[in-house]
Amino acid sequence: MTTLVAGQIVFLECRQTRLYAEIIQVLAPRPVGWIRPLAMVSDTQIIALGTELNSATLAIDQPAVPDMLWPLDQLQPALDTEVIPLLATLSAKADGPSSLPTADSHLDQLTVSEFVRWLWVDRQRSP
Structure with missing residues (x-):
């Protein structure tokens, strides 16, 4: 297993x-960490999750989606x-629309909580 560290981008x-x-913080005694969602990405769309990328410092500011323990x-x-x-796209989106336009995007109505539900349901089905 790769060692994950604070500041690293994961998916x-x-x-x-x-x-x-x-990754905001790795909790050493337990194999969990705090993560801050940045974007949901499919083949046709990128949805920024309400974070603002400070282009001067390349730091993520003002999270709109709650951090998660994972x-x-x-x-x-x-x-x-x-x-x-991805970071360049998120930075450009600060001045533009919140997602790339697509005609048949399945992400249009998808929220982080729905994505997490999908993930847990799918992982419960997998051996």
Whole structure:
């Protein structure tokens, strides 16, 4: 297992959708950590989750989606080749619409809580 650290970008994946998040704190005595959701991403759409990217410092400010406590073994580290374009897109969205326009997007009505429900249901079904 890869050691995850605070400040690292990770993702959870379910039903062709990824929830990207930043690790805020790793709780050493238990294999869990606090994560701050940044964006939900599918093949056709990116939804910023109400965080504002401070382009001067490249820091995430003012989270609108609550931080979550999550098992570290379920988090997958995001590659730099995924993170850099994602952060650039989130930064550009600060001046534009909250999501990329698509005609048949399944993310239009998806919330983080629904995504988490999907994830837990799917993981309960898997051996």
